[in-house]
Amino acid sequence: MKELKERILKDGYIINEDILKVDSFINHQADPGLMKQIGEALAAHFKDKGVTKVVTIESSGIAPALMTALALEVPMVILKKEPSKVLNEGLLQTMVTSFTKGTSYELTLSKRFITEMDHVLIVDDFLANGEAATGAIRLLRMAHATVAGLGILIEKSFQPGREKLIEQGIDVYSLARISSLKDGAITFIPESE
Amino acid sequence: MKELKERILKDGYIINEDILKVDSFINHQADPGLMKQIGEALAAHFKDKGVTKVVTIESSGIAPALMTALALEVPMVILKKEPSKVLNEGLLQTMVTSFTKGTSYELTLSKRFITEMDHVLIVDDFLANGEAATGAIRLLRMAHATVAGLGILIEKSFQPGREKLIEQGIDVYSLARISSLKDGAITFIPESE
Numbered sequence: 001m002k003e004l005k006e007r008i009l010k011d012g013y014i015i016n017e018d019i020l021k022v023d024s025f026i027n028h029q030a031d032p033g034l035m036k037q038i039g040e041a042l043a044a045h046f047k048d049k050g051v052t053k054v055v056t057i058e059s060s061g062i063a064p065a066l067m068t069a070l071a072l073e074v075p076m077v078i079l080k081k082e083p084s085k086v087l088n089e090g091l092l093q094t095m096v097t098s099f100t101k102g103t104s105y106e107l108t109l110s111k112r113f114i115t116e117m118d119h120v121l122i123v124d125d126f127l128a129n130g131e132a133a134t135g136a137i138r139l140l141r142m143a144h145a146t147v148a149g150l151g152i153l154i155e156k157s158f159q160p161g162r163e164k165l166i167e168q169g170i171d172v173y174s175l176a177r178i179s180s181l182k183d184g185a186i187t188f189i190p191e192s193e
Numbered sequence: 194m195k196e197l198k199e200r201i202l203k204d205g206y207i208i209n210e211d212i213l214k215v216d217s218f219i220n221h222q223a224d225p226g227l228m229k230q231i232g233e234a235l236a237a238h239f240k241d242k243g244v245t246k247v248v249t250i251e252s253s254g255i256a257p258a259l260m261t262a263l264a265l266e267v268p269m270v271i272l273k274k275e276p277s278k279v280l281n282e283g284l285l286q287t288m289v290t291s292f293t294k295g296t297s298y299e300l301t302l303s304k305r306f307i308t309e310m311d312h313v314l315i316v317d318d319f320l321a322n323g324e325a326a327t328g329a330i331r332l333l334r335m336a337h338a339t340v341a342g343l344g345i346l347i348e349k350s351f352q353p354g355r356e357k358l359i360e361q362g363i364d365v366y367s368l369a370r371i372s373s374l375k376d377g378a379i380t381f382i383p384e385s386e
Contacts, residue, residue, distance in 0.1 A: 029270045029306045032263035059252035059271065063259045070225035077222045078252065113222045 001041050001175035004153065005188055007034060008176055017181050018156070019100075026125055026153065030063045038175060039067020042123060042151035045173045046072070049148040051121045053077055053114065055140065057107065057132050064153055065123035072121070077113045079136055081105040092142045096135035100128060107135045109143060116144035127152040127174060130161030137170065149173060156181075157189055194234050194368035197346065198381055200227060207374050211349070212293075219318055219346065223256045231368060232260020235316060235344035238366045239265070242341040244314040246270055246307065248333065250300065250325050257346055258316035265314070270306045272329055274298040285335045289328035293321060300328045302336060309337035320345040320367060323354030330363065342366060349374075350382055 013021040025031045042064070055077045056065035062078060069076035082093070083105060093106040114120065122136050133150055140147055147170060155162055155174035158181075165172050177189040206214040218224045235257070248270045249258035255271060262269035275286070276298060286299040307313065315329050326343055333340055340363060348355055348367035351374075358365050370382040 023303065024305065027271075028273065028303055029268050030259065030262075032259055032269055033266070035259060036263060059255060062252060062255040063269070066223065066225055066228060066256045066259060069223075070229060073226070075222050076225055076256070078220075080221065110216065110221055112217065 001038070003034060003037055005176045007031075008154065008178075009186060012186060014181050014184055014186065018159075020154070020156070020178065020181055020186065022125075022154065026063075027060045032063075035063045035067045038064045038153060039069075040071050041175055042068045042121075042173070043071030046121050046149055046151065049121070049171075050119050051148045052118045054121050054123055055079060055114070055136060056123050057081070057136060060126075061124040064125065064151075068121070068123050068151060075113075077109070079139060080108040082108045092139055094135050094138045094142065096131055098131055107132075107139055109139050111143060114140060114143040114145045118143070118145040119148045120145050121148045121151060123151045125153045127155040127161045127165075127172070128159040130164045133161065133165060133170075137165075137168070151175075154178065194231070196227060196230055198369045200224075201347065201369055201371075202379060205379060207377055207379065210374050211352075213347070213349070213371065213374055213379065215318075215347065219256075220253045225256075228256045228260045231257045231346060232262075233264050234368055235261045235314075235366070236264030239314050239342055239344065242314070242364075243312050244341045245311045247314050247316055248272060248307070248329060249316050250274070250329060253319075254317040257318065257344075261314070261316050261344060268306075270302070272332060273301040275301045285332055287328050287331045287335065289324055291324055300325075300332055302332050304336060307333060307336040307338045311336070311338040312341045313338050314341045314344060316344045318346045320348045320354045320358075320365070321352040323357045326354065326358060326363075330358075330361070344368075347371065 011024050054069035057079045092109045096107050097104045149171035152174040155177045157177045179189045180187040204217045247262035250272045285302045290297045342364035345367040348370045350370045372382045373380040
C-alpha cells in the first residue's frame with residue numbers, strides 16, 4: 001500500500017537492524033485518515049472471504065482493526081492481554097511469549113463473542129516472529145472458529161512469522177513488507193513479489 | 194445519544210449496583226458502526242473548541258477516540274498504561290490508581306506527541322470516579338497542553354467523577370448518563386438536565 005510505505009519512509013525510525021519505530025502514526029500517536037485507508041485496503045483484499053468478525057490483539061491493532069471491521073460491516077473483537085490466569089469458565093486463554101519484548105501474557109477471549117459459526121480475519125500492526133498471531137489462531141481454534149486470514153500493516157519479512165503462518169495454511173496479507181532495516185535504510189519487498 | 198442509550202438498554206448487563214458490563218458492543222466486542230456514530234456525536238459537540246489532538250487511555254477508549262479524531266480531522270494519541278516506572282527522559286508519567294479494579298499503573302506519554310501548542314480533547318468509554326481522566330489531565334498539564342474537554346460514552350452519574358472534573362473547570366460531555374443501576378434497572382438522566 002503506497003500511502004503506508006511512503007509514511008513509513010517519512011516518519012518511521014530505525015532503532016536497530018530488527019526494530020522499526022512507528023509510534024508517531026500507528027502505535028502511540030495514530031493518524032485516523034491513514035487508519036481509514038488501511039482498513040479499506042485490508043477489507044478490499046478479504047471482502048470475498050466470508051469474514052464474520054475482525055479480531056485484533058490489544059492495543060496497537062485496535063485502530064486498524066476497527067476501520068477494517070467498519071469497511072467489512074462486521075463486529076470487531078479485541079483479544080485482551082491478561083497478566084495472569086483468570087479463572088472463569090466463560091473465558092478461553094492461551095499463553096503468548098514475546099521474544100522481542102521478553103514478556104508473557106494470557107491472550108484472553110470470552111466464549112460469547114467467537115463461536116464455531118465464525119470465520120475470522122485477524123488484524124495486527126506488526127508481523128515479526130508471529131508469536132501474537134499464532135496465539136490468536138490457537139485461541140480462535142479453541143473457540144472452534146475458522147480463520148479467514150491475517151491482515152498486517154507492517155511485516156518484517158526478514159523474520160520468520162510470515163513463513164510459519166503460511167505453513168499453517170493461513171492467508172497472510174501485509175500492506176508493507178520490509179526486507180531489511182540494515183545500514184540505516186528501510187527496504188521494501190516490491191508488491192508484485 | 195439515543196442510539197447508545199438504546200444499545201445499553203438492549204445489551205448492557207448489570208453486574209451489581211455499581212457495575213454495568215458493556216463488553217458485547219464497547220469493550221471486548223465493539224460495534225464499528227456505533228463507534229462511528231459516537232465519534233461523530235462527540236466531534237459535533239466539541240467542533241468549535243479548537244481541538245488539536247484527541248487523547249485516550251488504552252485500551253477501551255481507542256475505538257471511540259479514533260472515530261472522534263477522524264471526524265475532527267486531528268491525530269489521536271494513546272496514553273499507555275505501563276506497569277512500572279520506565280526511566281526515559283522523553284517520557285512523562287503519572288501514577289493512576291483504580292479503586293474499582295484495585296490496580297495501579299503509570300499513565301505514560303511521549304513528550305513528542307503533546308506540546309504546549311495542543312488543546313486536547315480526552316475521550317474515554319466510562320466516567321465513574323474520574324481517576325483515569327484526572328490522571329490524563331495531570332499528564333497533559335505536565336506536557337504544558339490545555340484541555341478542551343472530556344468526551345465520555347457512559348457516565349455513572351451516581352459516582353463522583355463528573356463533579357470532581359467540573360470543579361476543575363473541565364467541560365464534561367457524556368453521551369449516556371446513568372443515574373442508577375439499582376433494582377436491576379438502568380436509569381438514565383434525561384438529556385435536557
